Amino acid sequence: MKINQISLFLENKPGHLNAICRTLSEKGINIVTLSLADTQQFGIVRLIVEDWQRAKDALEAAGHIVNVREVVAATVADRPGGMAEILDVIGQAGVNIEYMYAFTFRHGREAVLVFRFDEPDRAIAALKSAGRNVLDAVSLFSEAR
Amino acid sequence: MALTEYAHDLDTPVHPVSAPDYMPAEQLRALQLHRLQGLVRRVYDHVPLTRRRMEERGVRPEHIKTLKDISLLPFMLKTDLRDEYPFGLFASPMNDIVRFHCSSGTTGKPIVIGNTQNDILVWQNGCMRALAMCGVRSSDVMQVAYGYGLFTGGLGLHYGGEGLGCAVLPISGGNTDRQLMLMKDMGVTVIACTPSYFLHLIDEGMKKGIDFKRDMRLKHGVFGAEPWTEEMRAKIESLTGIAAHDIYGLTEICGPGVANDCAHRHGLHVFEDHFYPEIVDPETLEPLPDGEPGELVFTTLTRTGTPMLRYRTRDISRISAEPCPCGRTIRAIERISARTDDMLIIRGVNVFPSQIEAGLLSVEAVLPHYVIIVDKVGGLDTLEIKVEVTRETLSDDIKSLEALRARVAHAVQRIINISAKITLVEPHTLPRSEGKLRRVTDLRQKS
Amino acid sequence: MNTQPIVENRIWQPEAECLPRPQLRALQASRLREAVSRCASVPFYREHFARLGISPDQIRSVEDVRRLPLTTKADLRAHYPLGFLAVPRDAVARYQGTSGTTGKPTWVAYTRRDVDHWSDLCARFLVAGGLRPEHTVQIAFGFGLFTGGFGLHYGIERVGAAIIPLSSGNSERQLMSMQDMRPEILICTPSYALKLMDTILNGDVPRDSLALEHAHFGGEPWTEDMRERIERGLGIRCWNNYGLAEVQGPGVSGECAFRNGMHIQEDHFLFETIDPETLEPLPDGEKGELVVTALCREAFPVIRYRTRDIGIIYADGDCPCGRTTRRMSRILGRTDDMLIIRGVNVFPSQIETALMRVEAVAPHYMIEVSRPKALDEVTVHIEMQPGLFSDSMRELQSVRDAIGSAIFSVTGLHMHINLVSPNTLERFEGKARRVKDTRRLVD
Known part of the structure; x- marks a missing residue:
């Protein structure tokens, strides 16, 4: 049920993010979602792509440092309170969120929350037993296409 | 310097510099009276504030005929030092002042203490006698990890060690890795620092696999500048195998070297031929007999730069009524157990909540709601300040929040001179006043 | 040669500072002989003396110093911590230190007499530069090692x-004290004085609220240009002096009221100038590396110490102040890669030592030193490498903090840490030039 996310180090300089996207597009790799966490001086780009191994190879060949990490993706209804419900479940399970980000899919009708947990397996179990929809790679990428 | 004569190390249980500690009691009282009379005359002649207060009470210097007559005299307070800032309490011409020291005041301005050459020698004598009481001798290598500068800890112990003929390593505070490295490499036998910093050194040393008993030549720790407990002493001694000594002093009186504990640990012997102690009831201000707890008051019998007459320390203690088995005739005070005001001592530095407030509120976007949390992590004092900031600021991006946090941290550090962890929180998330608000939470263990 | 004094010409120890030259040379020769015999208890010198066949009685004149071996910082480091100690440890009254090229400092030791001499030698340049007993002096130098x-x-x-x-x-706090305590003299680094001057000239602290008359600078190289700016800006006199921990600390030489360069305290220090490549002695008047022999030090005697500082010993005759001692120029550069940042000596190799503490494989790095306003700023650019990277911002920031504190622990300086993308820093064939220093520190 876990998704492989790749992340890269990014200096906060014009053109650096663009260079990453160009490397992937030259290889025909589609970016499902991209999230950027940054400080004044540097940032971390986190990407979800269908063929993470090929993306990693391409980016490393272009001189980037790439880190692969398992994250959990869960859908949430795109309405007020939707996100709070899911966070409640995680909070009650006592799992820590290292970071999270969100994107919409299915033509904007639903949102996907991407989490990195300290204990992903416990989080998945808690989400499932609360009846939440945890996406695996196949459904995520087929829906996102 | 005249005191260097004492440096001849006889390596006897009683160091020559300690001779006045054993002066016969009658002789000591006669000396104190003689010195008190001289002091009162000096202060009456040169310090307008004290003269006015004495006149209001109808007291003149010649009324001091016995030591008991000290109770006729007015007190001095920390606020007097603030009100008379910077030089109003000086009793010597500026030409005779050779050193200034400061301690943080209750507002942004520090309190200023002027030392004449005589005062430096008196202070050095106190520190030499304190170190000698600990068993420090000229063959020792002393690492002084108290801060140097206006703070009296560093230079006080430095001159004390130098006077005894020790090899002094003036590393000053901070940079723990370096402290440990040189303690080991230089075969240091005496460490002088705050007890909390020493605990931190032990912790960091353990992380690096340093066993103090095996890897260090350390024999003595001279710890002061903040309150600490017997429990902490036991912990330090069992972890490191050193003898942990308690040294007491305050900048207003000179600095460290006012009192120190002897091997019998029945309290801290006050070098009362220079620093005359009294215990008074903090409410009525009536003198209390030896053995009764109350506020500790000092009179600096021999100082000439900024002499203190009945200075109220705000420290709660008692003077031991029993003679100490060590044979010293100078009386001992009990370990300082509490303060009568809200001053916090963090990493050896005096901090008042009002100072923190002044720093916080100098920054725009900061709301006047804050809490101060003092704790001890890994043996080291930590200071956290949670402060509310306006909602507009919080809705901005991370970069400007970071910048705001840095600004607040700087504004606070500028005044209190130590760094604090700043946590910015949303409006209305901190407790509000319902009567008397306790802004300060001190999680450090108190006994 | 200036013939008019800038302040009243005062001399702290005229019996030593104005000793007629023939007597001074004789005194130096006899003190050199004593220094050589003291050094015989230091294994490093004992071995060298034995190899060169030197004994103290062969030292008859000052020129004989050339027969003695040179001492380098590397020699001191090789005998860490106290291999050069020439007295029993009981006789040591003080230890001081200076940063070494790696994480370990270079230690120096003083007997009580060494400290006593040092005090007088500092009094000499302070008094020459305007200090009087009735003055109040604010010391804005760090204490400590x-x-x-x-x-x-x-x-x-x-x-x-x-x-x-x-x-x-x-x-x-410095400015508050200058206003409230009214010191006439300030002791600091010249760049710190520039910083304080900015605040004063902005009008935040009115000049007439200060009693300042003189500043004594040290700790870092500075220029005549800076002197002029500060003297004009603050209406004070700024004085230069020279010293280094390995031979004592400040008080080795200093300016007099006539300001014809810095008088070398020749009764305590024997100066030579050498060509840093050939190590051959150079005549007075020629620019070269300064080599210093400490003539009187008991605890930590050094002979012919290569300072790595470049300067000139003047050959233009006696100064009208009455001192008979030779004078030297400002420091005009270095013969090694040492940087002086906010008065602290830093070697690029120390940064590498610090980086190795965080990651076994030191990443590529570049040290950028600048002086955007008055004070030195250092940014260490570090290339990201796999062992350092994390997808968590918290972890990445803690890596950066760890690098910063490792650098602080080794150098004692807070530096900006700038993580940069891989393969973006310049690569060098052969000797890497890892320092970009945009400050202007010499004339």
Whole structure:
């Protein structure tokens, strides 16, 4: 049920993010979602792509440092309170969120929350037993296409 | 310097510099009276504030005929030092002042203490006698990890060690890795620092696999500048195998070297031929007999730069009524157990909540709601300040929040001179006043 | 040669500072002989002397110093910590230190007599530069192992002036003290004076609220240009002196009221100039590396210490101040890669030592030194590498903090840490030039 996310180090300089996207597009790799966490001086780009191994190879060949990490993706209804419900479940399970980000899919009708947990397996179990929809790679990428 | 004569190390249980500690009691009282009379005359002649207060009470210097007559005299307070800032309490011409020291005041301005050459020698004598009481001798290598500068800890112990003929390593505070490295490499036998910093050194040393008993030549720790407990002493001694000594002093009186504990640990012997102690009831201000707890008051019998007459320390203690088995005739005070005001001592530095407030509120976007949390992590004092900031600021991006946090941290550090962890929180998330608000939470263990 | 004094011409120890030259040379020769016999208890010198067949009685004139071996910082490091100690440890009254090229400092030791001499030698240049017993002096040098704070502190104490031992940093506090305590003399690095001057000229602290008359600078190289700016800006006199921890600390040489360069305290220090490549002695008047022999030091004698500082010993005759000692120029550069940042000596190799503490494989790095306003700023650019990277911001920031504190622990300086993308820093064939220094420190 876990998704492989790749992340890269990014200096906060014009053109650096663009260079990453160009490397992937030259290889025909589609970016499902991209999230950027940054400080004044540097940032971390986190990407979800269908063929993470090929993306990693391409980016490393272009001189980037790439880190692969398992994250959990869960859908949430795109309405007020939707996100709070899911966070409640995680909070009650006592799992820590290292970071999270969100994107919409299915033509904007639903949102996907991407989490990195300290204990992903416990989080998945808690989400499932609360009846939440945890996406695996196949459904995520087929829906996102 | 005249005191260097004492440096001849006889390596006897009683160091020559300690001779006045054993002066016969009658002789000591006669000396104190003689010195008190001289002091009162000096202060009456040169310090307008004290003269006015004495006149209001109808007291003149010649009324001091016995030591008991000290109770006729007015007190001095920390606020007097603030009100008379910077030089109003000086009793010597500026030409005779050779050193200034400061301690943080209750507002942004520090309190200023002027030392004449005589005062430096008196202070050095106190520190030499304190170190000698600990068993420090000229063959020792002393690492002084108290801060140097206006703070009296560093230079006080430095001159004390130098006077005894020790090899002094003036590393000053901070940079723990370096402290440990040189303690080991230089075969240091005496460490002088705050007890909390020493605990931190032990912790960091353990992380690096340093066993103090095996890897260090350390024999003595001279710890002061903040309150600490017997429990902490036991912990330090069992972890490191050193003898942990308690040294007491305050900048207003000179600095460290006012009192120190002897091997019998029945309290801290006050070098009362220079620093005359009294215990008074903090409410009525009536003198209390030896053995009764109350506020500790000092009179600096021999100082000439900024002499203190009945200075109220705000420290709660008692003077031991029993003679100490060590044979010293100078009386001992009990370990300082509490303060009568809200001053916090963090990493050896005096901090008042009002100072923190002044720093916080100098920054725009900061709301006047804050809490101060003092704790001890890994043996080291930590200071956290949670402060509310306006909602507009919080809705901005991370970069400007970071910048705001840095600004607040700087504004606070500028005044209190130590760094604090700043946590910015949303409006209305901190407790509000319902009567008397306790802004300060001190999680450090108190006994 | 200036023939008019800038302040009243005063001499602290005229019997030593104005000793007629023939007597001075004779004194140097006999003290050199004593220094050589003291050094015989130091294994490093004993071995060299044995190899060269030198014994103290062969030292008859000052010129004989050339027969003695040179001593380098590497020699001191190889005998860490106290291989050069020439007295029993009981006789040591003080240890001071200076940063080494790696994480370990270079230690120096003083007997009580060494400290006593040091105090007088500092009093000499302070008095020459306007200090009087009735003055109040604010010391904005750090105390601690650094020799600057203590050297000046004891020198001022010797003269009998009042000391405000403020230590370094916290400009608001420095300025408040300058207004409230009204010191006539300030001791600091020249760049720190520039920083304080900015605040004063902005009008935040009115000049007439200060009593300042003189500043004694040290700890870092500076220029005549800076002197002019500060003297004009603040209406004070700025004085230069020279010293280094390995031979004592401050008080090795200093300017007099006529300001014809810095008088070398020749009764205590024997100076030579050498060509740093051939190591051949150079005549006075020629620019070269300064080599110093400490003639009187008991605890830590050094002979022919290569300072790595470039300067000129003047050959243009006697100064009208009455001192008979030779004079030297400002420091005009270095013969190694040492940087002086906010008065602290830093070697690029120390940064590498610090990086190795965080990651076994030191990443590529570049040190950028600048002086955007008055104070030195250092940014260490570090290339990201796999062992350092994490997808968590918290972890990445803690890596950056860890690098910063490792650098602080080795150098004692806070530096900006800038993580950069891989393969973006310049690569070098052969000797890497890892330092980009945009400050202008010499004339």
